Amino acid sequence: MTRIIADKCKLCRREGMKLFLKGQRCFTEKCALSRRDYPPGVHAQKRAKLTEYGVRLREKQKLKRIYGVHEAKFKRYFQEAERLKGNTGENLMMLLERRLDNVVLASGFALSRNHARQLINHGHFTVNGRKVDVCSFQVRPGDVITPASKEATKKIVSEAIEVNKQQTVPAWIEVKADALTSRIVAVPRREDVPHPIQEQLIIELCSK
8 A cells, every 4th residue: 555654734724725635634733734825835935826737736746645546647647547437537526535544534434545544554444344455446326335344444444434424425425324334336426526626627637
């Protein structure tokens, strides 16, 4: 598993928006962006205006950091999005949304994306009753995601659900908190993606 080990608050400040890399903490007054809404670095506030290329690059960096994927993996997602029928930008967002780590996080089963990735990689979740330890696993309509049968795993997930109880679950995911189950009821649509990303700028950059 590849990990983004940079200071997560600095990543949000660099992109000028909340990437929600620390889960519920990002909704509190402890969020660094709410206190220092400018890029990190001594000369950050004196940087020149971004070029057209720079604007498109920053948009791609936002998307990569939100979903926790590195450049090589992102390129593969883009190539797959191009092969699929329909709008390439929407296909790209759909592929990222259907990652297992994103579903676990969106279901409220983990405290942050890194937490979801850790739980999956340690074998704490099953899909349709079979253990899946690959964060990039693509879920499909009808798939049922549940924590492993171990009591320790169920306790971790239950605690996460309690912390995230105010979180809005996407319409394409059906969560039964009492049963600790999450079912994929549909393929995610562009309007289901909560992040303010201009994917067309990313397509223009990657298509060159």
